Structure formats: C-alpha cells, structure tokens
Amino acid sequence: xxxxxxxxxxxxxxxxxxxxxxxxxxxxxxxxxxxxxxxxxxxxxxxxxxxxxxxxxxxxxxxxxxxxxxxxxxxxxxxxxxxxxxxxxxxxxxxxxxxxxxxxxxxxxxxxxxxxxxxxxxxxxxxxxxxxxxxxxxxxxxxxxxxxxxxxxxxxxxxxxxxxxxxxxxxxxxxxxxxxxxxxxxxxxxxxxxxxxxxxxxxxxxxxxxxxxxxxxxxxxxxxx
Amino acid sequence: xxxxxxxxxxxxxxxxxxxxxxxxxxxxxxxxxxxxxxxxxxxxxxxxxxxxxxxxxxxxxxxxxxxxxxxxxxxxxxxxxxxxxxxxxxxxxxxxxxxxxxxxxxxxxxxxxxxxxxxxxxxxxxxxxxxxxxxxxxxxxxxxxxxxxxxxxxxxxxxxxxxxxxxxxxxxxxxxxxxxxxxxxxxxxxxxxxxxxxxxxxxxxxxxxxxxxxxxxxxxxxxxxxxxxxxxxxxxxxxxxxxxxxxxxxxxxxxxxxxxxxxxxxxxxxxxxxxxxxxxxxxxxxxxxxxxxxxxxxxxxxxxxxxxxxxxxxxxxxxxxxxxxxxxxxxxxxxxxxxxxxxxxxxxxxxxxxxxxxxxxxxxxxxxxxxxxxxxxxxxxxxxxxxxxxxxxxxxxxxxxxxxxxxxxxxxxxxxxxxxxxxxxxxxxxxxxxxxxxxxxxxxxxxxxxxxxxxxxxxxxxxxxxxxxxxxxxxxxxxxxxxxxxxxxxxxxxxxxxxxxxxxxxxxxxxxxxxxxxxxxxxxxxxxxxxxxxxxxxxxxxxxxxxxxxxxxxxxxxxxxxxxxxxxxxxxxxxxxxxxxxxxxxxxxxxxxxxxxxxxxxxxxxxxxxxxxxxxxxxxxxxxxxxxxxxxxxxxxxxxxxxxxxx
Numbered sequence: 028x029x030x031x032x033x034x035x036x037x038x039x040x041x042x043x044x045x046x047x048x049x050x051x052x053x054x055x056x057x058x059x060x061x062x063x064x065x066x067x068x069x070x071x072x073x074x075x076x077x078x079x080x081x082x083x084x085x086x087x088x089x090x091x092x093x094x095x096x097x098x099x100x101x102x103x104x105x106x107x108x109x110x111x112x113x114x115x116x117x118x119x120x121x122x123x124x125x126x127x128x129x130x131x132x133x134x135x136x137x138x139x140x141x142x143x144x145x146x147x148x149x150x151x152x153x154x155x156x157x158x159x160x161x162x163x164x165x166x167x168x169x170x171x172x173x174x175x176x177x178x179x180x181x182x183x184x185x186x187x188x189x190x191x192x193x194x195x196x197x198x199x200x201x202x203x204x205x206x207x208x209x210x211x212x213x214x215x216x217x218x219x220x221x222x223x224x225x226x227x228x229x230x231x232x233x234x235x236x237x238x239x240x241x242x243x244x245x246x247x248x249x250x251x252x
Numbered sequence: 253x254x255x256x257x258x259x260x261x262x263x264x265x266x267x268x269x270x271x272x273x274x275x276x277x278x279x280x281x282x283x284x285x286x287x288x289x290x291x292x293x294x295x296x297x298x299x300x301x302x303x304x305x306x307x308x309x310x311x312x313x314x315x316x317x318x319x320x321x322x323x324x325x326x327x328x329x330x331x332x333x334x335x336x337x338x339x340x341x342x343x344x345x346x347x348x349x350x351x352x353x354x355x356x357x358x359x360x361x362x363x364x365x366x367x368x369x370x371x372x373x374x375x376x377x378x379x380x381x382x383x384x385x386x387x388x389x390x391x392x393x394x395x396x397x398x399x400x401x402x403x404x405x406x407x408x409x410x411x412x413x414x415x416x417x418x419x420x421x422x423x424x425x426x427x428x429x430x431x432x433x434x435x436x437x438x439x440x441x442x443x444x445x446x447x448x449x450x451x452x453x454x455x456x457x458x459x460x461x462x463x464x465x466x467x468x469x470x471x472x473x474x475x476x477x478x479x480x481x482x483x484x485x486x487x488x489x490x491x492x493x494x495x496x497x498x499x500x501x502x503x504x505x506x507x508x509x510x511x512x513x514x515x516x517x518x519x520x521x522x523x524x525x526x527x528x529x530x531x532x533x534x535x536x537x538x539x540x541x542x543x544x545x546x547x548x549x550x551x552x553x554x555x556x557x558x559x560x561x562x563x564x565x566x567x568x569x570x571x572x573x574x575x576x577x578x579x580x581x582x583x584x585x586x587x588x589x590x591x592x593x594x595x596x597x598x599x600x601x602x603x604x605x606x607x608x609x610x611x612x613x614x615x616x617x618x619x620x621x622x623x624x625x626x627x628x629x630x631x632x633x634x635x636x637x638x639x640x641x642x643x644x645x646x647x648x649x650x651x652x653x654x655x656x657x658x659x660x661x662x663x664x665x666x667x668x669x670x671x672x673x674x675x676x677x678x679x680x681x682x683x684x685x686x687x688x689x690x691x692x693x694x695x696x697x698x699x700x701x702x703x704x705x706x707x708x709x710x711x712x713x714x715x716x717x718x719x720x721x722x723x724x725x726x727x728x729x730x731x732x733x734x735x736x737x738x739x740x741x742x743x744x745x746x747x748x749x750x751x752x753x754x755x756x757x758x759x760x761x762x763x764x765x766x767x768x769x770x771x772x773x774x775x776x777x778x779x780x781x782x783x784x785x786x787x788x789x790x791x792x793x794x795x796x797x798x799x800x801x802x803x804x805x806x807x808x809x810x811x812x813x814x815x816x817x818x819x820x821x822x823x824x825x826x827x828x829x830x831x832x833x834x835x836x837x838x839x840x841x842x843x844x845x846x847x848x849x850x851x852x853x854x855x856x857x858x859x860x861x862x863x864x865x866x867x868x869x870x871x872x873x874x875x876x877x878x879x880x881x882x883x884x885x886x887x888x889x890x891x892x893x894x895x896x897x898x899x
Contacts, residue, residue, distance in 0.1 A: 048704065050711035119703035120734055122695045140707040141730050143764055163752030164738060171744070203778060204752030204771065 039065040040155055041082070045075045045089035045101060046117060051140050055088070055117070055147060062148030072096040076104070083109030086151055088138060090117045091125050099132045106133030106233075113154045123168040127185055127232075135159035135229045158222045159229050167202035169232070170195060189231040197224050271587060278586045278595060282602045289606040297392075297624060298442040299362060304431030306411065309340040323622060326415060326423035335369075336423065338413040342430045346406040357404065358433040359411070360440055361395045363426035363623060367416035368395065372403050374410065381416065385448050389421060390628045392447035396440040398433055420564045421615050424623045447629075454632040455492035461639030462486040468646065477527035481642070484520035485635060487513045492632075514628075515567040516544030518574035521635070525578055529585040529594070540577075543570035568612065571627075575605045593641065600634045607631075684742045687787070691740040698733055706730045731757055735798070739790040747829065747887070748778040750790045751817065758801055762813065765805055770814040778817050779829035782891055789891045792864040793831075796872075799861050800833040800883040808837020808881055822889075829887040839876040868892070 042064045046052040052068055059066050067084065069075040072095045078084075079101075087105050091098035102114050116129040116137040126137045136159050138150055150160060173187045173195050190198075193214070200210035211218040311320045313336040326336045346354060359370050359378065366389055370378040378397035380386040386393040403409075411430065417423030429436055462485035469479030491513040519540040526533065543566045551559035582598035585591075607627040614621040706726045713723030734757065743749040755771060762769050797815075804810040816832040858874065861883070865872035869888035875881070 048708060048711075050708050050715070054711040054714055119699055119707055119730075120695065120737060122699065122737060124692060124695050125699065139760075141710040141727055142760070146760065146763065163749075163756050164741070167741070167743070167749050167752065171742070174744075202752050203746075203748040203773070204755035205773060206771065209773070 039063055040086065040151075041065045041067065041084040042086045042088060042151065043075065043078055043084040044068045045070075045072075045087070045093065045098065047071065047090060047093050051090075051117075054144075055138075055140075058144035058147040059151065061144065062152070064148075064151065070094075072098075072101055075101050079105060079108070083112050085112065085155060087112055087114045088117055088151070089114070091129065099129055102129055102134050103132040113159075115151070115154060121162055121164060123165055126162075126165055127168060130165075130229060130232050131185060131234045133233050135226070136161065137165075157226070159226050161198075161201055161225050161228070163202050163204055166198045169228070170198045170202055173198075185232060186234065187232070190228065194224055194228050194231075197221060198228065201225075271590060274590055275583075275587050278583065278598060281599065285599055285602045286606050289603055290610075293607075293610065293626065296622075297362070297446065298439045300360065300429050300431065300436045300439045304360075304429040304435065305427055306340055306342050306430050307427050309338040309413075312337045312339070322425055322427045324425050325617065326417060326425075335414045335416050338415065338425065340411045340413075341408050342411055343407060344404045344409050346404075354432065356401065356433040357399045357431060358436050359397050359399060360429040360431075360436040361413075361426070362428070362439070362443060363392060363394065363424070364415065365389045365421060365424045365623065366418055368425070369414040369416070370395075370397055371412045371414075372399050372409060373405065374412075375400075375403050377403070390625050391451065392443070392624050392626075394440050394443040394447070396433075396436060399430075418560070420560050422617070426622055447624075451492060451629055451632060454629070454636055455489050457636050458485045458492075458632060458639070459489040461636065461643070462489060464643060465639065477524050478642070480520050480527060481524040481638070484517050484524060485639065487517045487520065488632065488635060491517070513544075514563075515547055515570035515574075516541065518571045519544055522574045522577050522581070525581045525597070529581060529589070531581065540570075540574065543567065572605075572608055572612070575601060575608055579605060596641075597638070600637060604630045604634050687740060688742055691737065694740070695737050698737065703730065703733060706733070731761070735794055736791065739794060740787045743785070743790070745781045745783040745785040746779070747782065747785060747790065747793065748773075748817070750794060751778075751831075754794050754797065755815075758798075758813075758815075761801070762805070767805060767810060768812045770812060772814065772816040774816075774818040778819070779831075779887070780819055780827045782887075784891050784893070786891070789868050792868050793870070793885070793887075796861050796864040796885065797831065797833060799857050799864075803857055804833070804835035804837055804881065808835050808839065810835035810837035810880065812836050824889075826889045828889060831885045831887070833883045834880060836880045839878055839881050 040063075042059055044052065044055055044059070044066050046055060046068070047070050049070075052070065056066050056068055064086075067078050069078055070093075072093050075089070075093075083105070087102070089098040089101055093101075098116065102116075105112055105114060114129075114134045116126055116134045117140055118125050118137045119140050121137055121139050126134075129137070136150075136154060138147060142150070153160060169185065169187060169190075172185050173190060187195075196214055197210055200213060205213070207221040208218050210216070211221055216224075307322045309320050309322060309324075311318055311324070311326075313326065314334075320338070322338075324338075344354070344357060359372070361368055361370070361380075364380070367381040367387060368378065369376055369380070377399060378395060380393075380395045383393070383395070385391055386395055413425065413428075415423050415425050429439075462482050465478045465482035465485065469475065469482055472478065522540060523537075526537070547559065547562045547567045550562035554562075579598060579601045582594055582601055585594035586598055604627065607630040610619075610621075611625045611627045613619045614623055614625065706729050709726035710723050710730070713726065735754075738753050739750060741749075755769075759769055801813060804813050812835065814832075814834045816830075816834070818830050818832075819827050820830055822828050861874075862872055865885060869890070869892045871886040871888075873882075873884040873886070875884075
C-alpha cells in the first residue's frame with residue numbers, strides 16, 4: 028500500500044481511456060486528470076491498440092461499443108499482453124449484458140458513464156489499491172447463475188462452476204446490499220479478506236483462451252446434465 | 253424370454269446346488285410313480301361272483317377242434333369269414349332251491365377283441381359289431397345280453413361264441429359269465445362307466461377345451477402353443493367320436509384317417525410342449541409329424557389291412573417316441589424353470605408312459621394280461637389336466653390384468669397430478685424466461701439509444717454552469733431507467749436482491765448531497781421470500797422507497813437517512829417484512845386527513861406513496877415531527893396477483 032502511494036507520488040498512475048462519445052470522453056478525462064491521474068485517451072479500437080503498443084497502462088478504462096469493434100477484444104488483448112493492468116468497463120446502465128461479458132474476458136468491474144467525477148476518481152483509486160468493485164446487480168446475476176436450472180438462462184454465457192460455496196455466499200451478501208463488514212460478520216470472516224475473495228471471483232469467471240472457453244462450456248454442459 | 257436370459261444365466265450359476273437338488277428329487281420321484289402305477293393297475297376290474305364263470309370251451313378254428321380254457325388268444329386274421337367258434341355249456345336251473353322261479357339270465361363278456369357273436373342253443377342273441385364303442389380295441393368295452401327265457405332249457409344249454417378278429421392284433425376272449433342278470437349287471441355297469449362313459453366324458457371335455465384354446469389362439473396369434481394344443485385336442489375328440497367301420501365302405505378311408513390320429517396327436521402335443529416351454533424349434537422337428545402322415549397316407553391309399561399294419565408298426569412306436577421326448581422336455585423344464593407346472597407335467601407323462609409300455613407289452617403278449625388297455629384313457633386325462641391348467645393360468649392372468657389396470661388407473665392419476673403441477677411450474681418458468689429475454693432486448697435497445705443520449709446530456713450539461721438542472725434531470729432519467737431494467741430481473745421472490753441494487757443507487761444519489769446512509773439489515777436473510785412477487789410489485793416498492801428518500805433530501809434537509817430492514821411475526825404467526833426509512837430532518841406537518849400540509853409537491857409525493865403501497869397490499873405508516881420523519885412499510889402476507897388499483 029505504502030509502496031503504491033510512493034509510486035503514485037513519484038510517477039502518476041497511467042490510464043488508457045477508450046470512449047467514442049466525445050462529451051463523455053471529455054467528462055471522464057476531466058474527472059480523472061483532476062484527480063491526478065495520467066490519462067491517455069483513444070476514441071477507436073485502432074487508436075487504443077496503437078497506444079497499447081507503446082506501453083502498458085496501469086489502468087484501462089474502455090467503452091464496449093466502439094466504431095471499429097467491440098471493447099471486449101481490447102480487454103482480451105490487454106489481459107494477455109499486460110497481465111498487471113487493471114481493466115474496467117465504462118457502461119451506461121451497468122447491466123449484466125455488457126459487464127459480465129467483459130468480466131469473462133478479464134475486466135474487474137465497471138464504471139457508470141454518468142457517475143459523479145469524485146466517484147469516478149475514487150473507484151479507479153480503489154481498483155489500483157487492489158479492490159475490485161462489484162455491484163449488487165452483477166453479484167445477483169452471478170449467484171443466480173450458480174443456481175441450477177433446466178435450460179441455460181438468457182444473457183451472456185458464464186461459468187460459475189469454479190466458485191466455492193464461500194465465494195457464492197459472499198456474492199449473495201453483495202447482491203442483497205450488505206456491506207463488506209456485514210458480510211464478513213455474517214460469514215465469520217475478517218473484513219479485510221472480502222476484497223481478496225472478490226478478486227478471486229473475478230479471476231475464476233475469466234475465460235482465458237478460446238480453447239479453454241470451449242472446454243469450460245463443455246464441462247459446464249456436462250455438469251448441468 | 254430372450255432378454256431375460258442373461259439374468260437367468262447369472263442367477264442360475266448361483267443357484268446351481270438348489271437346482272440340482274430339485275432335479276434329483278424329480279428323478280427319484282419318477283420310479284416311485286411307476287411302481288405306484290403298477291400297483292394300482294394290478295387291481296382287477298370289477299367281476300361278478302366266480303359261481304357264474306364259464307371257462308371250458310371247445311374251439312373250432314380252420315376246421316380243427318380243440319378244447320380251450322378262457323381267457324384265450326387266437327391268431328390275428330384279416331377276414332371276417334370263418335371266425336373262430338367257441339362252444340361251451342352251462343346249466344340253467346329253472347327254479348332255485350327255495351322253489352322260486354328264476355329271474356332273467358344274461359351272458360356277460362367282460363373283455364374281447366375285436367367282436368363277438370353270442371348264440372344260445374343256436375339262436376344269436378348278441379352281435380357286438382353293432383355297438384361302435386365295443387368295436388374299439390382301445391376301449392375295453394364289455395358286453396352283456398339278456399337271454400330270452402324262451403330259449404333256455406332246464407339243465408344244460410349250449411353257448412356258442414364267434415370271435416371276429418381283425419388285425420393286426422391277436423384275437424382275445426376273456427373269461428365270461430352266465431348267470432342271473434341281477435348278479436352280472438353291476439359289474440357290467442361298473443366296467444361300462446370306467447371304460448366307455450369315462451372316455452366319452454373326457455372327450456367331451458376335450459372338445460370344450462379344444463374350442464376354448466382355439467378361440468384363445470385366434471385372439472392371440474403370437475402364442476401358437478394354444479393353437480397346437482387345440483388341434484391336438486380336436487384330433488383326439490374326432491378320434492373318440494368317429495366310428496370304426498368294419499367292412500370296406502365309403503367310410504373306410506375315414507377309418508384310416510382316424511387310426512392315424514394317435515401319432516399325429518402325440519406329435520402335436522410334443523410341439524405344444526416345445527413351444528410352451530420356450531424351446532427353439534429343432535431343425536428337423538417337423539419329422540415328428542412324418543410317421544403320422546405316413547400312416548394317414550397308408551389309410552388313404554391302401555386298404556384297411558395296410559393301414560392297421562402301418563399303425564402298429566409306425567404309429568404306436570411314434571406315440572412312444574413322442575412320449576419319451578415329452579418326458580425329456582418336461583425334465584429339462586424342471587431343471588431350467590423349477591416350477592410346479594413342469595414337475596406336474598413330468599409326473600403325468602411318467603404315468604402315461606407307464607400305461608403305454610404296459611399296453612404295448614400286453615398287445616405283444618410279452619406279459620400275461622387280460623388285455624385291459626389304459627394308455628388312451630390316461631392320455632386323455634392328462635390332456636384334460638393340461639387344458640384345465642392352461643385355463644386356470646389364463647384366468648389368473650386375467651386377474652393380474654385387472655389388478656394391473658387398477659394400479660395403472662392410480663398411476664395415471666398420479667402422473668396426471670404431477671403433470672399438472674409440472675405444467676404450472678413449466679408455465680411459470682416459461683413466463684420468467686420470456687420476461688428475461690424481453691428484458692435483455694429492452695436493455696440492449698436502451699443501452700444503444702436512450703441511455704447513450706442521456707449520458708451525453710449529463711456530460712454536456714457539466715461543461716457549462718448553466719446546465720446543472722438539465723444534468724440532474726438526465727441523471728434522474730438514467731437512474732429511473734436502471735430501476736425499470738433492474739426490477740424486471742427475475743429475483744426469485746427475494747426482495748432483498750432488489751434492495752441491494754437500490755442501496756447502491758441511493759448511496760450514489762446521496763453522496764453529492766453529503767447525506768449519510770445508514771443501512772440496518774437484521775440477519776443475513778433480511779426479508780421473507782415471496783414466490784408470488786412480480787416485477788410490478790418490485791417497481792412500486794422501490795419507487796415508494798425512492799420517494800421517501802427524495803423527500804428527505806429535497807424537503808426535510810436531513811443529514812442522515814437510516815434504512816432498517818427486518819422481519820417480524822404478526823398476530824397470525826406469519827412472517828412479514830418491514831422496511832423503515834427515517835431521517836433526521838425537520839419533518840412536516842400532517843393534516844388531519846393524513847396528508848402533508850406543506851407544499852403541493854410533497855403532498856403529491858405522499859399521495860403517490862400511499863397509492864403504491866395500496867397496490868402492493870402493503871401497509872404504509874407515516875410519522876413526522878420536528879425531530880424527523882419516519883416512513884414504515886409493512887409488506888403484505890401475500891402480494892396480490894393483479895394490480896387492482898391500476899388504470
């Protein structure tokens with residue numbers, strides 16, 4: 028923590044911001060720059076790739092609907108090339124349709140486009156500190172996927188087979204609006220361990236390669252049987 | 253049968269010792285049965301008092317006269333002309349010792365083959381060839397004739413008997429009796445009952461079973477065993493009731509067919525046994541019918557002599573062969589099936605086989621005998637027993653079908669109930685799936701269109717100072733959009749899942765106003781689960797809660813808002829959820845009618861809250877004073893199905 032702060036003081040945290048809607052881009056850029064981050068912006072997938080080719084940022088914030096492609100491609104590439112980069116999706120509604128698909132390729136959270144500037148900066152800062160935020164609606168989507176159903180539910184595919192019962196309990200707590208402290212209290216955990224569990228959840232939901240994706244889909248299909 | 257075979261094989265290996273024990277028991281039982289048969293058959297058939305016995309005769313045959321003692325065998329012959337003539341004498345006392353006059357006298361011939369003509373003092377009183385039953389050598393039919401009183405002379409009387417013999421078996425005349433009719437007739441009646449009436453009864457029974465089994469086969473073509481047995485029985489009946497013609501006539505061909513029936517019949521019974529016990533039909537199995545057909549052909553083509561020879565040479569051994577094959581089949585069946593039916597059939601066959609062997613020995617004169625032939629009788633009895641057992645089995649199967657039908661009715665009813673329940677579940681699930689799909693579609697549409705535009709408005713409004721109000725409005729629109737989408741999600745009746753998202757939105761809403769949100773949820777469960785909870789209930793409740801928070805922010809000037817979620821048990825013992833929102837603002841005055849006196853806007857807000865609570869069947873409780881406002885929403889025991897206040 029202290030090392031991070033020192034680094035932050037010595038060298039501003041670099042952020043690659045990918046957003047095609049100009050007013051939104053300006054707004055987010057302003058909010059982040061004012062908070063002391065070093066922001067590089069890109070409006071298309073091509074620009075973002077060009078920027079990534081030079082150096083890996085500490086944080087990647089990307090919209091999903093881009094003029095020349097889908098943000099998930101960028102997330103997957105970044106995840107492969109720069110495993111240490113924290114990735115967040117910029118979402119309008121924070122809906123599972125967009126967020127879950129981004130999580131499966133390596134994102135660890137989302138930012139609402141209309142969030143207040145202070146919230147934007149705080150969220151990114153927490154992300155860098157190792158706290159991957161997870162919203163109640165996303166947690167709800169994941170835990171409802173862990174419940175067995177006869178046919179695959181609508182929405183993006185998601186493999187929850189690797190989640191432990193404890194992790195699922197934590198997700199239930201988040202879905203029901205409990206704070207980390209309350210969840211830790213209910214489950215008999217230390218409050219500090221909850222963010223670590225959430226980080227693990229993100230990692231377990233990630234599908235690493237195309238082959239693995241097929242394999243996991245198969246495995247899940249077999250489990251469902 | 254074939255698919256049950258592996259299990260039979262596997263259990264069979266395990267039960268080997270038990271099977272072997274049963275087979276040994278069965279095999280030991282058979283000699284016992286044979287001995288029992290021999291003992292029973294040694295009991296002589298009923299005979300009158302030996303007082304009336306006439307045994308000393310003079311036989312004239314081929315012009316040669318010699319004294320003979322009955323019983324007597326003569327050579328077989330093929331012509332009716334010049335039959336062997338037995339001449340004897342008996343004494344008729346006109347009165348008994350007491351002086352009473354004699355009653356009627358009779359001549360009783362207990363057993364003869366094949367026909368007799370009896371004459372008293374030169375006058376013929378009996379010709380057995382007119383009696384069809386007596387013409388059957390296998391029937392052991394006795395004959396009795398009352399001697400007309402006018403023919404009798406006091407003292408010695410002549411008795412002559414012509415014995416008609418038609419081959420191939422040798423002629424036979426048993427000891428005969430002459431005496432008072434009253435003394436002789438009971439024995440005759442008893443013999444007639446045993447050797448004439450009983451076979452007819454069995455044959456009649458066989459006829460009925462032939463019809464029953466025939467119908468059964470017609471209705472169940474996949475069980476040819478019944479058809480084969482029906483054919484065997486029909487043949488047996490035909491053989492029993494058709495008459496034996498003596499001279500060459502229009503019926504002599506029929507006669508030949510009749511004689512051939514026994515080997516054919518035994519072949520049919522063997523076929524039945526093979527089918528019934530599930531044997532694979534042997535490749536040359538049809539050969540078993542060949543002897544019967546040869547005999548039939550001999551009867552059709554040749555004369556009576558040829559057909560009778562064919563019968564004795566081919567037919568009788570065939571019957572024996574079939575009987576032996578049948579015992580083998582039954583024995584194997586005892587080994588494989590270990591059931592009572594096989595054991596009983598095997599024992600019955602042993603009896604028939606014993607009778608057949610004795611008959612053969614008797615006909616061939618290899619053992620001393622009185623030529624009482626019983627194979628046919630025992631065979632008929634066995635067939636009747638088989639038929640009766642099958643009918644019994646059929647009746648039992650019908651009972652099982654009844655029981656099965658009754659249990660099927662129950663099963664079908666249960667299945668129907670299950671199906672109904674699962675149909676309701678399926679409908680419910682399909683409804684939820686349709687809703688989820690619709691939600692996904694709506695979300696994409698909003699995401700691509702309205703949502704993006706609202707975000708742009710927010711961004712643009714922040715660039716200049718003038719647009720703050722517009723930005724707030726756009727933000728509120730986005731917030732509501734998220735609420736609408738959120739509430740459409742299937743939360744499985746757990747309102748807590750909706751409140752979780754709401755908490756995030758409220759936190760975000762309160763942060764710029766610097767108002768603290770205190771969240772108190774009692775227990776990890778929080779609120780009771782309501783399976784009947786629908787998206788429209790959720791949206792009403794969340795909007796109601798939003799309204800309460802907005803009032804606290806906009807009108808009360810609160811610094812802290814507390815949301816408490818708890819479950820309490822009401823007077824009827826049903827768990828009810830309760831959500832309370834308290835603020836530390838300045839409160840508002842409630843008019844006597846419960847409406848807020850302050851501001852038109854706040855009043856409308858309160859009215860909205862009440863209406864929303866009412867539509868969900870929830871109870872809303874409002875208290876407000878200078879220390880703050882408290883909104884308490886008590887959830888219903890059961891959410892209403894339809895929106896009564898809508899429209």
